[in-house]
Each structure stands twice: as structure tokens, then as C-alpha cells.
Amino acid sequence: xxxxxIQGLAVSYRTRSGAVRAVDGVDxxxxxxxxxxxxxxxxxxxxxxxxxxxxxxxxxxRIERGSVEFEGRDLxxxxxxxxxxVRGARIGLIPQDPTVSLNPVTRIGDQVAEVLRxxxxxxxxSAAIDxxxxxxxxxxxxxxxxxxxxxxxxxxxxxQRALIAVAIAAKPALVIADEPTSAxxxxxxxxxxxxxxxxTADLGTAMLLVTHDLGVAADRAQRIAVMSRGRxxxxxxxxxxxxxxxxxxxxxxxxxxxxxxxxxxxxxxxDPLVVVDGLRKDFRSVRAVDDVSFTINRHETLxxxxxxxxxxxxxxxxxxxxxxxxxGTITFDGDDVTRARGRALRALRRRAQLxxxxxxxxxxxxxxxxxVIVEPLRAFGxxxxxxxxxxxxxxxxxxxxxxxxxGRRPAELSGGQRQRVAVARALALSPELVVCDxxxxxxxxxxxxxxxxxxxxxxxxxxxxxxxxSHDLGVVRQVAHRVAVMRYGRxxxxxxxGxxxxxxxxxxxxxxxxxxxxxxx
Numbered sequence: 001x002x003x004x005x006i007q008g009l010a011v012s013y014r015t016r017s018g019a020v021r022a023v024d025g026v027d028x029x030x031x032x033x034x035x036x037x038x039x040x041x042x043x044x045x046x047x048x049x050x051x052x053x054x055x056x057x058x059x060x061x062r063i064e065r066g067s068v069e070f071e072g073r074d075l076x077x078x079x080x081x082x083x084x085x086v087r088g089a090r091i092g093l094i095p096q097d098p099t100v101s102l103n104p105v106t107r108i109g110d111q112v113a114e115v116l117r118x119x120x121x122x123x124x125x126s127a128a129i130d131x132x133x134x135x136x137x138x139x140x141x142x143x144x145x146x147x148x149x150x151x152x153x154x155x156x157x158x159x160q161r162a163l164i165a166v167a168i169a170a171k172p173a174l175v176i177a178d179e180p181t182s183a184x185x186x187x188x189x190x191x192x193x194x195x196x197x198x199x200t201a202d203l204g205t206a207m208l209l210v211t212h213d214l215g216v217a218a219d220r221a222q223r224i225a226v227m228s229r230g231r232x233x234x235x236x237x238x239x240x241x242x243x244x245x246x247x248x249x250x251x252x253x254x255x256x257x258x259x260x261x262x263x264x265x266x267x268x269x270x271d272p273l274v275v276v277d278g279l280r281k282d283f284r285s286v287r288a289v290d291d292v293s294f295t296i297n298r299h300e301t302l303x304x305x306x307x308x309x310x311x312x313x314x315x316x317x318x319x320x321x322x323x324x325x326x327x328g329t330i331t332f333d334g335d336d337v338t339r340a341r342g343r344a345l346r347a348l349r350r351r352a353q354l355x356x357x358x359x360x361x362x363x364x365x366x367x368x369x370x371x372v373i374v375e376p377l378r379a380f381g382x383x384x385x386x387x388x389x390x391x392x393x394x395x396x397x398x399x400x401x402x403x404x405x406x407g408r409r410p411a412e413l414s415g416g417q418r419q420r421v422a423v424a425r426a427l428a429l430s431p432e433l434v435v436c437d438x439x440x441x442x443x444x445x446x447x448x449x450x451x452x453x454x455x456x457x458x459x460x461x462x463x464x465x466x467x468x469x470s471h472d473l474g475v476v477r478q479v480a481h482r483v484a485v486m487r488y489g490r491x492x493x494x495x496x497x498g499x500x501x502x503x504x505x506x507x508x509x510x511x512x513x514x515x516x517x518x519x520x521x
């Protein structure tokens with residue numbers, strides 16, 4: 001008998017224009033101790049399916065039909081009171097974003113202990129002791145110290161491990177992991193998934209792994225169910241699905257995975273646009289950037305890779321002169337801009353632009369898309385209202401969005417569309433350098449592939465140079481001419497992309513390459 005057996009599940013959401021069906025006739029089963037990956041793009045219905053299992057749909061969502069049998073009971077028919085007895089005790093949930101999923105004003109240990117107390121598994125005193133043990137099992141260093149800390153005092157990887165401790169506290173029969181590592185570096189991602197896999201194996205717990213990353217699914221799941229537009233279009237053993245996908249959508253997802261794309265064989269004529277020499281930046285007692293040197297040529301993409309905290313974003317902010325360096329020099333097109341102020345700094349702002357990581361947070365929600373794109377033009381006094389609007393239309397065409405998008409607002413666009421708008425805004429002033437700070441890390445693999453192709457095409461058309469910051473070497477392999485690897489504020493290795501991937505010289509580079517999910521063993 002299956003541990004979880006979903007039959008004919010249909011879920012809809014109420015909207016102003018009527019009901020929208022998000023899940024349409026889903027059948028899915030999970031056996032005791034089995035890991036099943038539910039994969040697909042954003043909007044495919046993955047998370048809605050997962051939330052329907054444990055009755056955590058939003059107020060506008062409802063199960064229209066179907067059954068969700070778990071341990072012999074149909075969860076779809078249970079009252080909220082009965083569902084509370086199942087959540088945490090028999091089914092654990094690991095949400096996607098640890099930043100918003102933990103209570104910011106409650107200590108980590110108390111949040112873990114709360115699960116034990118709510119389900120009558122421990123009293124207040126023993127729950128506190130058990131919470132430390134659970135944090136230890138989830139791989140948190142110094143668990144007794146971490147138990148006394150608040151979420152903001154932990155790194156992203158540590159917060160995600162705390163969520164794992166919460167999910168496994170009551171030794172549930174099933175854990176639902178909803179994109180548990182999508183926001184983490186590849187090495188941290190591997191550690192988290194290793195811990196999760198070991199813990200579920202030790203406890204005999206089954207897992208529903210919700211992910212858009214087929215590499216993660218390939219590494220961790222015994223079976224894969226592929227979801228598109230509210231339906232499961234293909235399911236089967238992981239090896240069989242990846243080796244011989246039957247459905248066109250599955251083949252599309254596989255073709256979009258950057259790690260499967262061969263390294264580009266591209267060279268750029270040496271023509272320095274940006275020269276960084278001996279850059280250093282300290283924050284109190286922490287040296288964030290330490291003796292960093294590199295060159296970005298015109299028409300070139302230099303990727304700066306490394307884990308969170310390695311100094312990548314700080315280096316980018318120094319190059320853009322959003323921060324003042326403590327030592328070293330920055331030369332832009334032959335001019336020393338290290339200490340540029342006033343008019344010289346404003347001139348640099350026009351010639352060097354930034355694409356932020358999060359397309360949901362980087363666009364002003366009050367602005368129309370037209371206002372978003374023309375804002376840099378207005379700020380620098382370029383053109384009049386008519387020419388700015390014409391420029392916005394041209395830019396939307398360049399990023400493959402229809403002109404009708406101009407009158408919409410960011411909330412009305414998908415993540416991929418928003419990031420295209422962010423690219424258009426960055427290109428509005430025809431900059432010579434664009435810094436791309438994790439520009440696709442929040443996107444599904446197929447949308448990610450479209451944005452990367454767009455950036456490559458725009459570079460070919462305009463000659464813009466990119467400083468491309470990423471922790472994902474699969475993505476870097478697709479777009480970069482050269483790669484600089486950062487660790488602890490220093491660049492440990494630099495080289496052409498193809499060479500660095502096939503003949504990495506530094507142990508840390510080899511560690512990053514080994515952590516790319518979905519690779520043949």
C-alpha cells in the first residue's frame with residue numbers, strides 16, 4: 001500500500017476574472033521510504049499540489065475534486081483541526097525560503113522545540129534539549145550556540161538546515177521539500193541535500209522533492225514526475241526519464257539545463273575596458289575583498305564565481321563605485337575612477353549599469369514598465385518624452401517583449417518577463433559595461449536559458465561587456481569567455497572557460513565543479 005496516493009486532484013483559485021484551475025487531474029503516489037521528485041516550471045502546479053496535500057492552500061484556493069490518501073485517510077476531507085494533527089507529526093514541510101519561513105523574533109531552538117511540544121512529544125525542558133540534538137542532526141555546527149541565536153544571525157544555508165530540523169523533529173513518515181535549495185550555492189546545496197537524504201534514510205522517511213532543477217532531481221530521486229500546466233505529463237524511474245524522455249515538455253526541460261550545454265569556444269581580442277588592480281575592502285574586522293585583480297575586455301563576459309560570502313558582490317559594487325575601496329585601483333576605459341567624485345562618478349554611472357538578482361524586488365511596483373525603462377534616460381536628461389518612449393519600445397523589442405507590455409506593472413508579469421524588463425532598463429543608456437549579479441538564479445531552467453540566450457545575443461549586437469556574477473558554474477559555462485574563481489575575498493584561479501572546466505588548477509575550483517548537480521558519476 002502506498003504511503004501517499006493522490007488520485008484525480010484538481011485545485012482552483014478564485015480571481016477577479018473567475019476561477020483559475022492550477023492543478024487539473026493529478027495522479028501521484030509515493031511509497032514508504034521513497035523519494036519522488038515533482039519537477040516543472042513556475043506556474044506548473046508543483047507547489048499547489050504539495051500544499052494541497054497538507055491543507056495549506058491560500059484562502060482563495062480550494063480542492064475541486066480528487067482524493068489525497070495518506071496512511072489510509074483522505075486528507076482532502078479532514079477538518080482543519082484533524083489536519084493540524086497530521087502536519088509536523090506525520091508530514092513535515094521544508095519551505096523554499098528560509099528567510100521568510102522562520103520567525104525573526106524567536107530563537108532557533110525554540111522554533112524547533114515548538115514542534116515537539118505542540119504534538120506532545122516532549123515537555124518544555126526536554127524539548128529544548130531535543131532541539132539542540134535535532135539541529136546537530138541537521139548538520140548545524142555548534143548546535144547549542146545556534147539554538148540560542150535568531151534567524152538573522154545565521155547564513156542562508158544554516159537557516160535552511162534549521163528548517164530541516166523543524167521538519168524532521170517529530171520523525172514524520174513523509175517530508176515535503178518545496179524547492180529547499182533553489183536560493184543556495186551549489187556547494188551548500190549539495191551539503192543540504194546530503195544531510196536531508198541521510199536523515200530521511202536514517203528515519204525511513206519518504207520525501208516529495210518539489211523542484212524545477214532536473215539536475216537535483218537526477219541526483220536525489222528514485223522516481224520523477226514531470227508537471228506542466230497543472231498536469232503530470234510523464235512519470236517513471238529517474239534513470240529512464242532522463243535517458244529517454246517520452247514527452248516533448250520533458251525533453252524541453254532537459255535541453256534547457258545549462259550543465260548539459262558544452263562550453264563555448266569563443267575568444268575576444270584583448271581590448272581592456274575595465275582594469276582592476278590590487279583591490280581591497282574591509283568591513284570592520286572582516287576583509288571582504290583582498291588583493292583582487294582582473295581585466296574585462298570590450299565585448300567580453302568575465303564570470304566571477306564562488307560561494308556566498310566569497311566577495312563577488314562586494315567586488316562588483318567596488319567596480320561600479322557604489323563602495324569606496326580601501327586599497328587598489330579601478331581603471332575604466334583608460335581613466336582612473338578609483339576616487340571619482342561628482343561629475344566623473346556620474347559619467348561612470350551612465351557607462352556602467354547593473355542587473356540585480358531578484359526580478360521581483362528590483363522593479364518599482366508602482367511604476368508602469370514604460371516608467372521603469374525610461375527612468376535612467378530621464379535621470380540623465382536624455383531625449384524628450386516621445387523619444388524616450390520610442391527608446392523603451394525598441395528596448396522591449398530587443399528583449400523580445402511586446403510593446404503592449406509598456407502599460408503593465410511588474411506584478412502583472414512573470415519572473416522571466418520581469419528580468420527581461422530589468423535587462424532592457426540596464427541597456428537604456430547604451431552602457432559599455434553591465435554587471436549581472438546572479439541575474440538568473442531566481443528563474444526556472446527554461447526561462448533561465450532564454451535570458452542567457454538574450455544576454456549573449458545582445459552582446460553580439462551591441463558589443464557590451466559583462467561582469468557576470470554567479471555561484472552556478474553550469475550557467476557560467478554557457479555564457480562566459482573567461483572565469484575568475486573567488487574564495488574568502490581572493491581570486492584563486494582565472495582562465496578561459498573551456499580550460500577551467502576541463503583542467504581546473506585549484507582544489508576549490510574542482511570542488512565547485514564537482515558540486516554541479518545532475519552530472520554523471
